[in-house]
Amino acid sequence: MADTKREIERKYASDDSGLPDLTGVAGVVAVVDKGVVLLDATYYDTADGRLGAASLTLRRRTGGTDAGWHLKVPVAPGVRDEIHAPLSDTVPDELAGLVRSRVRDAELLPVMRLRSERDLRHLVDADGTLLAEVSVDLVLAERLTGGDGVAQWTEIEVELADGADPAVLDTLDTRLRKAGVRPAASESKVARALAETAPKKKRAGKQKPAPEPVTAGDHVLAYVREQREALLALDPAVRRDVPDAVHRMRVATRRLRSTFRSYPEVLDRAATDPLADELKWLAGELGVDRDREVVTERLVASVEELPGELLAGPVGTRLRTWSQARHGGSRERLTDVLDGARYLELLVALDGLVAEPPFRKAAGGKPGKVISRAVRKELGKLDARVQEALELAPGGERDVALHEARKKAKRVRYAAEAAVAALDGPAKTLVKSVKSVQSLLGEHQDSVMIRAALCELAEQAHADGENTFTYGVLYGREEQRAARVETELPGVWAGVRGLG
Structure with a gap:
């Protein structure tokens, strides 16, 4: 070793x-x-x-x-x-x-x-x-x-x-x-x-700096290149099980997929869709244990915050057992994925796209026009998702709709990130604002997953004759957290909506 x-x-x-x-x-x-x-x-x-x-x-x-x-x-x-x-x-x-x-x-x-x-x-x-x-x-x-x-x-x-x-x-x-x-x-x-x-x-003389992006295609490709490099740079860290490396590599795959989907006028989707599918596969492999890690971290923190009189039964021990149930061998499995032909072929394909980008006609256009149009379009889609979710009654259907809005918020944020070099201040403002919405929706989705986990834990505890009182307390707190997010969301979203 x-x-x-x-x-x-x-x-x-x-x-x-x-x-x-x-x-x-x-x-x-x-x-x-x-x-x-x-x-x-x-x-x-x-x-x-x-x-x-x-x-x-x-x-x-x-x-x-x-x-x-x-x-x-x-x-x-x-x-x-x-x-x-x-x-x-x-x-x-x-x-x-x-x-x-x-x-x-x-x-x-x-x-x-x-x-x-x-x-x-x-x-x-x-x-x-x-x-x-x-x-x-x-x-x-x-x-x-x-x-x-x-x-x-x-x-x-x-x-x-x-x-x-x-x-x-x-x-x-x-x-x-x-x-x-x-x-x-x-x-x-x-x-x-x-x-x-x-x-x-x-022998190389003094290295010339990379040329500044000029066209819309230049700007989008620069962002794609940056995320491709992030994938490669994070590969050794993922193999070494460096904290947060898997999450950051997964984010790089999402940024690439979102860029392909958000800028179809710049990059031909006939060429990028197959790559997007493979990136989705890789993100899935990277995320096998991620949801459980997020839930575990939140539950551990919640249990530590509870006063002693609200702790009943071996909650900490059961939580550790539950967390580790599917974690065994995950690092070896992920290493096998990164050593596999499918992953290496994906990297080769990304290299090919960067070397010979499948530009469409709009790629040669002015970035202020082409890129801002793409960002506005994505923002409009997010607005529709948020409004749809807010019109639903609280419950499972609204939970699903808010989760879909969260995924769309990520796409808007990544589209705006790719636009920062071209649009500067307005794009930076949008990134920051949409990130706040994404975080709020993420908090809501965490609550949904944690409540599902608490039900599972309570069922296991009940089957083993343990006191399930603490799981009910935690469930109630998560319900309150979700309700708070749903109350805050319209006001936060109104501020972002005005940027469009």
Whole structure:
């Protein structure tokens, strides 16, 4: 099983002056010399550099205290999760799975060898607690694929110790800059090595920024591209069971589907409908346990809020048992889905759509006209759904109608998100306003699901001879919550309706 470590670090260019004295900076009382470590790392990627393009780093390294395979996944600027697997001759299956959405059927090849002579220091406080590791690395790079170039340089690396305050890095950064040390130009050693050892005719100059969207098609495609990238970026997090990753990946599928449906004048639905169907399938697979998770979280919070005199019977124990009843094996099942041919074919199809978008005539039109027309149309559909629901008497039929309105609110919100770059302020206002309606309707739907769950729990408890009083109390509270939402909805919706 691979281990994960959160890596927070900063890299700096180094010259002959070396490392300035850091004693007294950021609570550093002593700089402890840990000697020189020799590291030998081979980096792997596809021939066309798919991992590097996604800022993913896969290497096999010997030397130091963490010899083995490492996969580094970006989290935020200067922050990466380093996933470690034991040393072996081939890429471990678990790490290969984490990059499968990028690699697909391509071969992982050794592309670069980096040998580093690392002069390591520990920065410690008055108690001897480690604040950060600082190293001066003399790096020798040797390209293994796509050429035979070599490069050499020295750099300074500052890595925050586990549990240390990230502000330590800011204070150290100020000291280093005052001493004339400058941030490294590349985000990683291997990125610099690849740039400096590429054949001269293939070396990239300063990257030009992506052209600004001009037409309606440009704007819609930019949003599609963004959501496609979100799917790919979240794939490793879903496989690692990172909190909220499944939900965020599911949202990306919804945003794509909604965009295809909301902008039929821009993207030909003959081409996008099959993709929308596959995205719906993927969202369903991702959502198998999601509803139960939402209900469980809400019920746990509700039980914790109850005063002791309203708690009767083993409610907490039964809730845990109920929650876990269908959860077993879900991670393995989802990994099988992500490793399956159907999912990988969907990713290929999305790539194809981005590369050759099925634009219709209106795609070449002015975004202010084409995009705003599409958003207004979706808003009109939502208005009809809300009004229909509000005209129904409270009960099951209205619950279903409000749930349908919630789904339509999501589509309006995503259509407005795609319009922000083109319409700016009005689109941002609509996103915010519709999100408030969506949240209100979501609260209502949560109440509907929780009441159904409470009935199920009460039946099980009754069958086992347990007191069901608490389930009735919770059911009553959920009824009140739903009634409050239904009372508030007309006023909130009136405000959104005025934006149309």
